[in-house]
Amino acid sequence: MATASTVELKIQRFDPERDNEPHWQTLTVPVEPMDRVLDVLTRAKELFDGSITFRRSCAHGVCGSDALLINGRNRLACKLRVEQLGKTITVAPLPGLPIVKDLVVDMDGFFEKYRSVQPYLVAAPVEGSGERLQSQEQRDRFDDTTKCILCAACTTSCPSFWAEPEYVGPAAIVNAHRFIFDSRDENAAARLDILSDEDGVWRCRTTFNCVEACPRGINITKAILEVSSAISTRE
C-alpha cells in the first residue's frame, strides 16, 4: 500500500471464551486520505489480527450495522472520516448493551423495545383499487422520523437509558412518532398508552445526546417532546 500515513487504533477487545473482562489492543494501522473508521478496522483485521470482531454491511450509513463508540461518541464507523479524528482512534462497543464479543453488542433487547411500540401501520381496509390519499403536508409531518435506521446510536448515548435499562429509549419513541403523526394511522392511542408508562417518554431528560449521536440527523428530542405533548393533551 503506497501510503506514508498511519493512525494509532485503540480497540476494546473481549472474547467471552477467553477473557474475564474487556481489555485494550493498540495497533498502528496505515491509512489513506479518504479512509473512514470502518476502513481502518477492516484493514486492521486483514493485516494484523483476523479475530478483531465488528459488524458491518452497507458501508455507507444506511444499514445501521456499525454504530460504535468512537473517540467518546456514538457514531457510524462507515460515516466518519479518519481525518476528522486526529492521530488516535479509540473504538469501543455501544455503551449500555451486553457485549457479545469485541465491538459486537447484543441488539435483541434493543429490537424488542422497538417492537413494543407497535411500529406498523394500523388502519381499516381501503375500498377500491387505489392508494389512500395523503397531502404532502400530512406526509411531511412525520418525514424526519421515517429516516431511522435502528442503529441504536441514540438509545445507547442516553444517560436515562444507562441509569434505567428498562427505559424504552429514543429509537423506539422515534419509531412510534413515525406512526402517531401519520394521518393514515388509527392506532395512536394505543402507542401513547404504551409510552406513557413509567419506562416511556417521561424518562427523557432532554440532554440532547440522542440528537448529537443520530447519524441520520433526526431531531430526536423534538420527536420525543411531540409524543409527550400528545400524551399530555389527549382526552
Next chain:
Amino acid sequence: MSAGLRADTTHIDVDAIVVGAGGAGLWAALELAREGIPTAVLTKLYPTRSHTGAAQGGVCAALGNVEEDHWEWHMFDTIKGGDYLADQDAAEVLAREAIPAVIELERMGLPFNRTPDGKIDQRRFGGHTRNYGEGPVRRSCYAADRTGHMILQTLYQQCIKAGVKFYDEYHVVDLVFEGGEANEGGRCSGVVGYKISDGTMHVLRAKAVLLATGGYGRAWRVTSNAHSLTGDGMSLAWRHGVPLQDMEFYQFHPTGIVGIGILLSEAARGEGGYLLNNDGKRFMETYAPKLMELAPRDMISRAIYQEVREGRGIGGKDFIHLDVRHLGRKVIEEKLPDITDFARVYQGVEPISEPVPVQPTAHYAMGGVPTNLETEVLADARGNVVPGLFAAGEVACVSVHGANRLGTNSLVDLLVFGKRAGIRMAQICKSTPKPGSVQGAERAVRDELLALSTRPSGVRPAEIRRELAALMMDNVGVYRDEALLGAAVTGIAKLKGEYANVRVEDTGSVFNTDLLEARELGYLLDTAEATAVSAYARKESRGAHSREDFPERDDAKFLAHTLVWRGAAGAPASKIDYKPVTITKFEPKPRVY
C-alpha cells in the same frame, strides 16, 4: 469442539424457510404468514440491515398519477432496456403486477411522496418512456431518495405485525437435498444455519425453501454493494447441481463515488441532473440524443468509458462530473437529501455549488438462479423444476431484466416476485408431504468449516479476496474481450486453488466473522467463475455484456439465455447450455435511444 464451531446441533421443523430478509424475502414471509404456514426467516444480518434498504430512487409502476402511462409501455421499456433478452411473459408480469404491488405497499403504510391531489408522486427514471420510446415518462414512485429504506422498513413492520418468526444473524451455510442433487432429480428439504452468536449448527427441515439472498457485487473492487453481498444463495444452489443463468450480464451503474463505488442515485438525473465531460459538455448527446442522461445504465457506463478513453475525463482522469447545481437548493435538499449527504461525507464535495466526480460502479446481477414465473427454481433448459426450491429478487433470474436492468426495476422485481414466491410456496406447503429425515445433514458443511479454521498455516482470505476483486474489475468490467476473459477464467481457477489453503485466524465459536468471511469468499469465487465462463462463451455484445472483439448483437446465435453448471469435484465449470428467450409481443429490434 472449538475452532469456530460447537458440537451441538439443533433441529427445527417448519413448513417454509426464507433465506434472506430483504424485500423479496420479507414479502414472501408476509404471504406465508397470511396463509398460516409455519415459516422461519433466516438472515445473516438483522432484517433492517438488508441491502434493499440502500435503494434510493424509486419503484416504477404505471399508475399514471402525473401523466398518461400504461403497463404495456413499462413492459416494452423493460424488454428494450434488457436488449431483448428478457423473457417477455416475465416482463409482462413485472409491469402489470407492479401496479397492485405499489398500491399495496402504500396501504401497508409506505410514506410515498405525494402529488398536489394526495396521490403517490412519480418522477422520471432512466429508460422509462412514454408511448414505446418517445421520451421520458414519470413512472417512478418514490419516498425522497430513500425508497428502498422505506420498502424494507414497511415490509419488516408488517412482518412484525403478522408475527413472522425471524432467526436474526443466522448464516445459512448449506442447502439440504434428498433423493440426489438438483441435477439428479433431488428435492430441496431444508437448510443448515450457523448461529453467528454462538457457533451452533441448526438444521431446518421444510417443504419449501426460498433463496432471497441478493447479489454478489463484492466480487468487484469498486461496487455499490454491501459487504454482505457475496452470492451466498447462487453459490449454494450451484454447489447442489442447479445451473446459474445469464451470469455474464452484470450491471455497472454509471454514477458511483470515485474509488469507493457508493451509489449516487439515478434520481439525480431523473430530477434533471447533467453528466459533463472535461469540456463541460453534456456528452450523452453523442450517444443517446433522445433520452440523454436518462438513457439506460449500460449505455451511459460505456459512454463514460469512451469519454475517458478519448481523454475527456475530468482533468484527463477516469471519471466525469454529475452536475445538479441548476436544480437549486430546494430540489437538491428535499428530493435528493441522502445522495447530497453522501457527496458531502465521502467526497467532501458540495453538490449545491460543485459538480460531483463519478465513475461506473459494480451494481447489480441480471443473472442468477433460474426460475419460472412462479419462482420455482429450474434444473435445466427444458424447464424442469427443482422440487422444494424457490428464488426471488436479485439472486434469481426469471428473466425480467434480460441483458441490462432498468433503474427501479430491481425493487419492482423483488416486490412482484417476492409476493409470488410466498403465494406459490404456500400452495406447495399445503399440497406436499414433509420431506424425510434430515439427520446428519450438517456434517458436510461442518467438515468444510472445520477445515477452514483448523488449518495450521495458509493464505489469509483477504489476500485472495483482494486479488479476485481486482481481477474482476480489470477483466470482467464494462468492456471485455477474449484475452481479458480468458485471463479471468484462468486467474479465478488459480485463486480457487489457493482458496483450498486459506486459513482463518479466529478459532472461537462466538461471532466468528473471520470464519464466515472466509466461507463467503468461497461463494464469491463461485459466482465470479460462473460470470467469467459465461462471458467468455458469449461472443456478441448485448446489454451490459460488451465484447470489443464482437461489438454487434448476434440474434442468430445468441438470442438465448446462458446456463452454466459447476464443475464436478473442484474442476472448472465447463458445461454450458442455452435456452430460448420467450418472445410474445415485441420482436427484437436495434436498440437506439
